[in-house]
Amino acid sequence: MKNQNPQVGIIMGSDSDLPIMLEAAKILDEFGIGYEIKVASAHRTPEYTAKFCKTAVKRGIKVIIAGAGGAAHLPGVAASMFPLPVIGVPIKTKTLEGMDSLLSIVQMPGGVPVATVAINNAKNAGLLAVQIIAAGDNAILNKMIKYKQKMENDAVAKNKNLKI
Amino acid sequence: MKNQNPQVGIIMGSDSDLPIMLEAAKILDEFGIGYEIKVASAHRTPEYTAKFCKTAVKRGIKVIIAGAGGAAHLPGVAASMFPLPVIGVPIKTKTLEGMDSLLSIVQMPGGVPVATVAINNAKNAGLLAVQIIAAGDNAILNKMIKYKQKMENDAVAKNKNLKI
Amino acid sequence: MKNQNPQVGIIMGSDSDLPIMLEAAKILDEFGIGYEIKVASAHRTPEYTAKFCKTAVKRGIKVIIAGAGGAAHLPGVAASMFPLPVIGVPIKTKTLEGMDSLLSIVQMPGGVPVATVAINNAKNAGLLAVQIIAAGDNAILNKMIKYKQKMENDAVAKNKNLKI
Amino acid sequence: MKNQNPQVGIIMGSDSDLPIMLEAAKILDEFGIGYEIKVASAHRTPEYTAKFCKTAVKRGIKVIIAGAGGAAHLPGVAASMFPLPVIGVPIKTKTLEGMDSLLSIVQMPGGVPVATVAINNAKNAGLLAVQIIAAGDNAILNKMIKYKQKMENDAVAKNKNLKI
Amino acid sequence: MKNQNPQVGIIMGSDSDLPIMLEAAKILDEFGIGYEIKVASAHRTPEYTAKFCKTAVKRGIKVIIAGAGGAAHLPGVAASMFPLPVIGVPIKTKTLEGMDSLLSIVQMPGGVPVATVAINNAKNAGLLAVQIIAAGDNAILNKMIKYKQKMENDAVAKNKNLKI
Amino acid sequence: MKNQNPQVGIIMGSDSDLPIMLEAAKILDEFGIGYEIKVASAHRTPEYTAKFCKTAVKRGIKVIIAGAGGAAHLPGVAASMFPLPVIGVPIKTKTLEGMDSLLSIVQMPGGVPVATVAINNAKNAGLLAVQIIAAGDNAILNKMIKYKQKMENDAVAKNKNLKI
Amino acid sequence: MKNQNPQVGIIMGSDSDLPIMLEAAKILDEFGIGYEIKVASAHRTPEYTAKFCKTAVKRGIKVIIAGAGGAAHLPGVAASMFPLPVIGVPIKTKTLEGMDSLLSIVQMPGGVPVATVAINNAKNAGLLAVQIIAAGDNAILNKMIKYKQKMENDAVAKNKNLKI
């Protein structure tokens, strides 16, 4: 549902993060929720990023999902300029296993929260964005309830085929 | 706004976490959003916790804020039973500075996100809950925009009185 | 000895953990102790997991071995519902080397212990389960004494063939 | 129940660990289980420690609880010489918050498990020892089921007096 | 030399960081180098911070020293908008000892360096700013050579009064 | 621009670090800044290193870039003997992911700063050296302003070709 | 010089550590110092290890080098039973990069030191053993002085062939 009545903005610090961040887009497609997706670096393209975040409410964006690695400032920078929820995805780095990304994203100061998910777990960022929209949209809430029920059924069913 | 048309459920693993978790309640009071607040341990009171989470949607709860320390399972357990956003507050521990709490909360598996904030930062959990409600409520969104503007003005004003 | 008079319940958060957890089963086979083995996630299948744990004493289970990775809540959740020993196996994760799994399992709050073994060391979880049963069963204790003696002999014998 | 038909041996690397380790003894007293309690260092008194561990089965000991800090070898050394369960309590250190103690105790090699509990949590070591004995003793199992039920009731009751 | 022909801009995320950051100012006073000093948060006052950094070259600023704690984005944000050196001072936090601040500041992506000094060591940030100016100013270089010589003499002299 | 009016001295603890450190040289080539490049170990060749650093000002060197891994003392040793800026590049190690290198370089005591960049990020060390020279050289400053502008344009342009 | 007038005892917890520990033997060969080399586990072969350590002085052993990984107790156990220097080599583990091995070896309690070298650096353990013997043997001291001189010359010479 790319670029169709987007309710979610997905941004990432580098196009090398795209394969990971597409997991979030896949979830939004599954729930029929429109989104935008852009490369926007807090450090290399501060103007572009600021413009994206400051005009997002007007474009109808209700949640921003931001992925970044290392000194991962993108989610926090977005949160400083956007009044609705920002979800941060810490990207695993080559050197410190993503611990640097995680701490740079989660340890935000009082007044400017970032909703942080697990390292590299853009799928969960997508699901959290769906849940946020579901908080104000009963149709999406019902889809989420079914999604969770199906996930449970699938997991239980795995016990039938355990190779031991 | 305790117990008045609650839209947010605040739970914590131990009553010793109450002083920290009240920071979230204070923010909700400031925005005029109703909430419930309970001690509910994933480990000591699993039945009570399960009941609280499974019936929350029916009670009108849109977001659960869960604080816990050490092997901090409460936010994840809530997320397994509640289809709307769960915010996790890692409580600082006496031994490992809250690193154990943080990793136990943020590193959730695919399918079950927890929106994690900084260690001990229940204030930000409160603000994130407000933002989640604001995504579906323009009056709250406008309050949040004003809140952020006031925070900016107050911070800039501090430069007038710097003691150097 | 799968499913024969099971005294040990082996559960894991995901079927991808099966190759590691089978090391525990192998030890139980070696000692002739029956076991059950199931996929049961604290987050994806909370009902199934609760049922497994709450009825375990009635089925004759004396020890539960639970393996999980990341925000690894399964052992703690089992310990909240089962009155006999729960052994936790922290599974190594792709991002933080299993440090997240270890802290999520070992740092349990007062009242609800989990007997934690080394990261990925399901073999030791199996041996610990045997020792727990041996505490109330002299035949198993004698087998364990012989097992340790053989391990010592084998290790000393390695000095004969050191390639230097 | 000190020195009365002891079923549990409590040892610690230094007498400065005594206040922490007494939490384990208190639990055993509560369940009416006899125990021995000794200072026995893996490094300063290796002979004494070896003798304590090697003769423990003959004295009727079914579980050893060993507390140690820093390069915390006592639980592993006990496990090398005792064929029944050894529970390790990592003691918090002045320098690395007990992370050194935890890793020194939990990361045991294949063949020689130590059942590790949370840093400084000797209370949980006591409860785990009770659960191990309960696996072969229905009277103790019933006490443990009641203990857990009371803990749950007490925790739920705290909600009546929350000061908010 | 506050506000006199400033060559160095000192900024910090919160006025609570002022006592630490004044150590940098003290060094600049000692070398007779002018500076500005402001509270400017990457998260709470993004506009103010952007304006400060983008106009700094025109005001004659040659180096920016930025101190911040937790998810410490201020130095990186300054570096994205200022073409001359930015020095980052990781401020020690209440929870993770400043490890979060350090990683958030030092692990910058390719293209946007931040010259990071030790946790809380604003004195060294001041000295590094002096060295940067000294690279293009022989008078300051000579003062720095004397400063280092005096530091060496003072340290050696301490051996005369060692209380042993 | 190797060995042509060198303004930057690049040193590294081992010739195995050369591929990483050449990223700094490449940046200096791009800006037309001369440099020297040498293997000089704090531990294996202390005399050679001392001579290199103590005579550097006389040779016209304005910045030293030093890369080292493990107990990475080279940048600090250079900083003790050179009165102008020393930039430290922590080299990733085989065992601790470069955390040892980072802490050995960044945590310098008061009086002797090292300007530390990200692990393995010699490119940023090169850019920081350029910025330091630019603080006293307007031609280089203008090149740096253009460099940053081009980097921004290139990053924004990536959005045209995102494969989604 | 294996088994010829051995002055150094090399032990390791597992024969899988042999390739690493042989680096120590190679250094001893280079200096013409005799040594023994054995697999001796603190946990799997406590009796064999105790005998090796307690009788070592009588066999002429002046230094023990002990390598171990994970909960690495072998060096500390040797130090508890041997009155001359014990050198510990932390072996890198599959899960925690050898941080567990390092802390288990270096953080020994007061009274029982272990001379710890870098993770996997058995070569340095060999050199340290040579230096310990050199403290009482001028011929070995002179060889060590030459060894260090050659190392310095070789390292400086690498500058002639740097491929840039």
Next chain:
Amino acid sequence: MKNQNPQVGIIMGSDSDLPIMLEAAKILDEFGIGYEIKVASAHRTPEYTAKFCKTAVKRGIKVIIAGAGGAAHLPGVAASMFPLPVIGVPIKTKTLEGMDSLLSIVQMPGGVPVATVAINNAKNAGLLAVQIIAAGDNAILNKMIKYKQKMENDAVAKNKNLKI
């Protein structure tokens, strides 16, 4: 035995480390071994330090004990200039609990070992120095054997007075 036929050189990076480092001196006094004690910083007094280390063999020094904190280079710098054993004492720091000091000291590159003891454990550095001298001096070896025996007796005796 300060300054009497010194066999051990004790150095430290700052006079604030003196109270900790005196624990090493106390042990040497107990064994009747002469020592020198000096403040000598790798960073603030490189010349003084180099002179101390290079002339130490001539002064009869057989072991250097070096204590330092943070980016703790003193032991490694001493080891680069002294052909006999160097013992490193990582001093606990205000920010990272001494983990920075430990890694800066222990992770030395191949060719230049530092015998590292536990954080702040100068007592063990003193004992290790005694053991090194004992390797070439039977009178000291006999004292060390007695010291260990007394330590064992004292520790066992503590069991008589355990307050339980």
